[in-house]
Amino acid sequence: MTELPDFLPALPEIVLALSGLLLLLYGAVRSDAPFRFIGYTTVLVLLAVQVMEMTIEPGGRFTFSGLFISDRYAVFMKSLVLLGSALAVLLSLDYHDQEKQERIEYPILILFATLGMMMMISASSLLSLYVGLELQSLCLYVLASIQRDTLRSTEAGLKYFILGALSSGLLLYGVSLIYGFTGSTEFSQLAKILSTANLQVPMGVIIGLVFVMAGLAFKVSAVPFHMWTPDVYEGAPTPITAFFAVAPKIAAIALLLRVLVGPLGGLVEEWQQVVVVVSLASMVLGNFAALNQTNIKRLMAYSSIGHTGYVLVGLAAGTAAGVHGVLIYITVYLFMVVGTFAVILCMRQHDRMVENIEDLAGLSKTHPMIALAMAIFMFSMAGIPPLAGFFGKLYVFLAAIESDLYALAIVGILTSVVGAFYYLRIVKIMYFDESHEPLDKWIGHDIAAILVGTGTFTLFFFIYPEPILLAATAAVASLFSG
Amino acid sequence: MPEAGLVVSAAAFYLFSTLVLVSGVMVVTARNPVHSVLFLVLAFFNAAGLFLLLGAEFLAMILVVVYVGAVAVLFLFVVMMLNINFVTMREGFLQYLPMGGLVGLILLVELVFVTGGWTFAPEVTMAGSPSTIVAPLGVMTNTRALGDVLYTQYFYLFQAAGLVLLVAMIGAITLTHRSRPDVRRQKISEQVSRPRKDSIEIRKVPTGRGV
Numbered sequence: 001m002t003e004l005p006d007f008l009p010a011l012p013e014i015v016l017a018l019s020g021l022l023l024l025l026y027g028a029v030r031s032d033a034p035f036r037f038i039g040y041t042t043v044l045v046l047l048a049v050q051v052m053e054m055t056i057e058p059g060g061r062f063t064f065s066g067l068f069i070s071d072r073y074a075v076f077m078k079s080l081v082l083l084g085s086a087l088a089v090l091l092s093l094d095y096h097d098q099e100k101q102e103r104i105e106y107p108i109l110i111l112f113a114t115l116g117m118m119m120m121i122s123a124s125s126l127l128s129l130y131v132g133l134e135l136q137s138l139c140l141y142v143l144a145s146i147q148r149d150t151l152r153s154t155e156a157g158l159k160y161f162i163l164g165a166l167s168s169g170l171l172l173y174g175v176s177l178i179y180g181f182t183g184s185t186e187f188s189q190l191a192k193i194l195s196t197a198n199l200q201v202p203m204g205v206i207i208g209l210v211f212v213m214a215g216l217a218f219k220v221s222a223v224p225f226h227m228w229t230p231d232v233y234e235g236a237p238t239p240i241t242a243f244f245a246v247a248p249k250i251a252a253i254a255l256l257l258r259v260l261v262g263p264l265g266g267l268v269e270e271w272q273q274v275v276v277v278v279s280l281a282s283m284v285l286g287n288f289a290a291l292n293q294t295n296i297k298r299l300m301a302y303s304s305i306g307h308t309g310y311v312l313v314g315l316a317a318g319t320a321a322g323v324h325g326v327l328i329y330i331t332v333y334l335f336m337v338v339g340t341f342a343v344i345l346c347m348r349q350h351d352r353m354v355e356n357i358e359d360l361a362g363l364s365k366t367h368p369m370i371a372l373a374m375a376i377f378m379f380s381m382a383g384i385p386p387l388a389g390f391f392g393k394l395y396v397f398l399a400a401i402e403s404d405l406y407a408l409a410i411v412g413i414l415t416s417v418v419g420a421f422y423y424l425r426i427v428k429i430m431y432f433d434e435s436h437e438p439l440d441k442w443i444g445h446d447i448a449a450i451l452v453g454t455g456t457f458t459l460f461f462f463i464y465p466e467p468i469l470l471a472a473t474a475a476v477a478s479l480f481s482g
Numbered sequence: 483m484p485e486a487g488l489v490v491s492a493a494a495f496y497l498f499s500t501l502v503l504v505s506g507v508m509v510v511t512a513r514n515p516v517h518s519v520l521f522l523v524l525a526f527f528n529a530a531g532l533f534l535l536l537g538a539e540f541l542a543m544i545l546v547v548v549y550v551g552a553v554a555v556l557f558l559f560v561v562m563m564l565n566i567n568f569v570t571m572r573e574g575f576l577q578y579l580p581m582g583g584l585v586g587l588i589l590l591v592e593l594v595f596v597t598g599g600w601t602f603a604p605e606v607t608m609a610g611s612p613s614t615i616v617a618p619l620g621v622m623t624n625t626r627a628l629g630d631v632l633y634t635q636y637f638y639l640f641q642a643a644g645l646v647l648l649v650a651m652i653g654a655i656t657l658t659h660r661s662r663p664d665v666r667r668q669k670i671s672e673q674v675s676r677p678r679k680d681s682i683e684i685r686k687v688p689t690g691r692g693v
Contacts, residue, residue, distance in 0.1 A: 005637065017645060024652070031661075064638035105656040112649050119642060131642040138646060142653035157657075177596070204596045
C-alpha cells in the first residue's frame with residue numbers, strides 16, 4: 001500500500017478547486033443565481049486562499065511524489081496571481097451589469113484559470129507544468145470568446161485558441177525531447193543531471209530547451225511569439241483583457257523563471273542568448289509598434305509586449321539580483337495595469353464602451369480624479385521617478401549592468417524613452433485637448449475603489465517599499481536554493 | 483539464420499509501417515474527404531499494430547478505442563454534416579508547396595541531427611530512469627503497470643487532468659448553450675403530484691340531454 005500524499009502544501013489549491021466546484025454546482029442548480037453573489041464569492045474565495053497561502057509555512061516542501069512544490073517563491077508569485085485575479089473579477093462586475101452580460105461561468109472560469117496558474121507556479125516536474133498550463137489556457141480561450149454574439153470576441157477566442165494550441169504543441173515537443181535525452185521529467189533530477197560538471201550536454205536537450213522556451217515565450221507574449229496579443233487584447237471584453245494582461249502573464253513569467261533557473265540552471269549559457277535576443281526584440285517592437293495605435297486596448301497590448309521585454313532583461317542577467325528585479329517589476333506592473341484598465345472601463349459614451357485614445361480628450365475637466373489616476377499610471381509606466389514603475393525598471397537594469405549586459409540595458413533605456421512618448425501623449429490628450437463629447441459620468445463603486453487603491457500604491461510605493469523588497473528577496477533565495 | 487518468430491515480427495513491422503505511411507499519404511491526397519477519414523482510420527489501426535509489436539498492448543487498444551472509435555467517427559460526422567468545399571480549400575496547394583516543403587525539409591534535417599546525436603547522460607541510467615519506475619515487462623501486464631502509477635504516483639496529474647476535462651465541458655456549454663424560455667419542458671414531478679380535482683370533474687349527466 002502506498003500512503004496518502006501530504007495534502008497540506010497544496011491546501012490552497014485544493015480549497016480553490018473545491019470552491020470552484022461548489023460555485024459551479026450552485027450556479028447550475030439555481031438557474032437564477034445572482035451574478036453579483038457569485039462574483040463576490042469568487043473574490044472572497046481568492047482572497048481567502050491568498051491568506052491561506054501566506055499563513056501556511058512554506059519550507060520548500062514537495063508533495064504528490066515530487067510533482068508539486070510549495071516554497072517562498074511560489075507563495076510570492078501566487079499572491080500576485082491571486083490578487084490580479086481577484087481585482088479582475090471585481091473590475092468586471094459593473095461592466096457585466098452595464099453590458100447585460102451576466103454569465104455566471106465568467107467568475108468560475110477565472111477561478112479555475114487561477115487554479116491552473118497556481119499549479120503552474122508550483123510545478124516541480126515537466127508534467128505538472130504542462131497540466132497546469134493547459135488548465136489555465138483552456139479557461140482563457142473560453143473567456144476571450146465569452147461574448148459569443150460579437151464577432152470580435154469570437155475571433156479573438158479562435159485566434160488565441162489556435163495559436164495557443166500550437167504553442168502548447170511546441171512546448172510538449174520540447175518536453176518530450178528533454179525527457180528523451182535525460183530520462184527524467186522532475187526538476188530536481190534534471191537540475192542534478194544538467195549541472196554535472198564536464199557533461200557534454202546532448203544536442204537534443206538544447207533543442208528541447210529552445211522548444212520549451214518558445215512555448216513559454218508565447219504565453220508571456222514575447223517577440224517573436226507576440227502576434228496574437230494585439231488582436232486578442234482588442235477583441236476580448238475589456239475586463240478580460242485586464243485579466244489577460246495581469247494574471248496569466250505573471251504566472252507564465254513565474255514558470256519561465258522557475259524552469260530556466262531551476263532544472264535548466266546548468267544550461268545558463270545556452271538560454272541566456274535566447275533570452276537576450278527575445279528581450280531586445282520585445283522591447284523594440286513593443287514600444288515602436290505602440291507609437292501609432294489609436295485603440296487604447298491595442299496600445300496596452302503593445303505596451304505589455306514592451307514590459308515583457310523589460311522583465312526578460314532581468315531574467316537574461318541570470319543572477320539572483322536579476323530575478324529579484326523581475327519580481328519587483330511584475331509586482332509594480334500588476335498595480336499599474338489593473339489601474340489603467342479600471343480607467344479604460346470608465347470610458348463610456350451614451351452607455352456604450354469606447355476604446356479610442358481620442359475619446360479621453362478633455363478628461364481632466366469632466367473627470368479630474370480619473371484623469372489624475374490615469375496620469376499617475378502613465379507616468380509610472382513610462383518609468384518616471386519617484387513613481388513605482390521607475391523602481392521596477394531600475395532594479396532590472398541594474399542587474400543587467402552588473403552582469404555586463406550593457407547593450408541590453410542601453411537598448412532598454414532608449415526604448416523606455418520611446419515608450420514615454422506614447423504614455424505622455426495620453427496625458428497630453430487628457431489635459432490639453434478639447435473634448436468633443438464627454439464621457440459618461442457613471443463610475444461603479446468597485447472600479448472607484450480599485451482606482452484609489454492601485455493609484456495610491458503606484459504613487460507612494462517609494463515611501464515604504466521594504467515589505468515587498470524583503471518578500472522578493474526571500475522568494476529569490478528559495479528559488480535559487482531549490 | 484534468424485529465428486522464425488523474428489522473421490514474422492519483422493515482416494509484420496514492415497507491413498504495418500508501410501500501410502501507415504501509404505494511408506497517411508492517402509489522407510492528405512484523397513479527393514473525397516470521406517475517403518480521407520477512412521484512410522485515417524486505417525492508419526490508426528496499423529499504428530495500433532505497431533504498438534502491439536512493441537508489447538504495448540494497452541496503448542494499442544486505447545488507440546483503437548479512442549481514436550478510431552471516437553475521434554475518427556467524430557471527424558466523419560463533421561465531414562458529412564458540414565458542406566465544406568474541399569476543392570477550393572486545395573486551391574493554394576501548389577502555391578504554398580515550395581515554402582511548406584522547404585520548412586518541412588529543414589525540420590527533417592534538424593530531426594536527423596538530433597537523433598543522430600542520441601546519447602544518454604551517464605547519470606540517467608542510475609536514478610529516475612523509467613526502468614526504476616515501472617516493473618519489467620513480463621512480470622506484469624502494462625495495463626496493470628500503468629494503473630499502479632496512475633492512481634498513486636501520478637495521482638495529482640490524474641486529478642488535474644480531470645479538472646482540465648471539466649473546464650473543457652464548461653467551456654463548450656458556455657459557448658454554445660442558449661437558454662430558450664419558450665421551450666416546453668416536461669416536469670414529471672408536477673404531472674405526478676397533480677391532484678385529482680384539478681384534472682377531472684365528475685358531473686351527473688341527465689339522460690338524453692348531454693352536458
